[in-house]
Amino acid sequence: MLREWLLFVSAAGLAATSIYVRGFPAFSLSDIQVLCLLWVLFVAAKGLEHSGLILQFSRSIETGQFIPLKLVAATFILSVIVTNDIALIVIVPLTLAINTEKKDILVILEALAANAGAALTPFGNPQNLFIYWRYHIPPADFISSIAPFSLFFLAILLIASIAVRTANDVKAQYENILISHTAYVYGVLLVIVVLTVLRVLPITASAIVPIYALVFDRKALRVDYGLLFTFLCFIGLAENIRGLLTSSLEHPRHIFMLSALLSQVMSNVPAALLLAKFTTQWKALLWGTNVGGFGNLISSFANMITYKLYIRHAGRSELAPFTIKFVGMGYAMFFLGIILYMII
Secondary structure, eight states: OHHHHHHHHHHHHHHHHHHHHTSOOOOOHHHHHHHHHHHHHHHHHHHHHHTTHHHHHHHTTSSSSOHHHHHHHHHHHHHHHHOHHHHHHHHHHHHHHSOBSOHHHHHHHHHHHHHHHHTTSTTSSHHHHHHHHHTTOOHHHHHHHHHHHHHHHHHHHHHHHHTSOBOOSOOOOOOOOOOOTHHHHHHHHHHHHHHHHTTSSOGGGGGHHHHHHHHHOGGGGOOOHHHHHHHHHHHHHHHHHHHHOOOOOOOHHHHHHHHHHHHHHHOHHHHHHHHGGGOSOHHHHHHHHHHTTSSSTTSOHHHHHHHHHHHHHHOGGGHHHHHHHHHHHHHHHHHHHHHHHHHO
16 A cells, blocks of 8 residues: 555665665654644544544435535545545445445545645645645635646536436435544544644643543554555655755756656655655645645645555446546546646
8 A cells, every 4th residue: 555655665765775874864843743733633533533423424415416515525425534445444434335326436536625725724635734824824824825837626526426327216324323422522632633733822732632642542542554654654754855866956947747646656645745855946846746636646745545446346347447537537537636736
């Protein structure tokens, strides 16, 4: 899987460059703060997922008309609030369980909507949080700079979802969902994390999230520690590379294209971590890594999550046609994103 491959590459790269420069990289306070914030965000989102509230919300949109439209919109909204990974883990299995035609197209639209929605906020995905925190960007500036990207693709995806036909005479049968009281607790904790990310609260305020999980809900602590360690390794690797190279990259279009293209071969999160050490052009880097989330299967973690969920449900016989559709639609959005950036 992409995550394990990136973990191996990042750890090997960090070890090799550390040996070459004869020293371990020095992690800044800002780097450690980003890792801590990413961890508490994962814990809060995981706790909210386990509470049943998100699943109840997603199933509530299964009835009535325009089901594909509502599923794509819900994926976008959830990605803005609780990250694109959580949104897809909840929405894609629901989509595969209901009586909907062209499920493959709808699932791909959801993956694209997750990437577009997560781009809108500093806490929507890991690279956004890193860029936001590293460059000390005011929240309004961050959102206004990337809003054209998110809203443009939201409009396209909503229009495309209307064309997906559904059959409403049959519904999937589910067990009743019991929403735990922890939904309210994690809702409050998630708000605290968001306010911490936005620098309204001090970063120490976010410590309440792992403390609560440790005492009352240890299942919420079972987050993707491999991704966090990969994040740490790539930060160290980027620091070592910066020590070897003295050049900087400051032309916005160069940064945009380099980050978008680099995302196609190593995913957009590592691309952001590596290039941030060489530039002050945060807007170009933000756009490049989010446009770079479209494209092939490895350009973002969200793409791999969607792909694995669908193939596990549909079987290997649909692997080739689904892959072709996924990559084709992904690159259509990728090139549209490049054109949009050049125009803006």
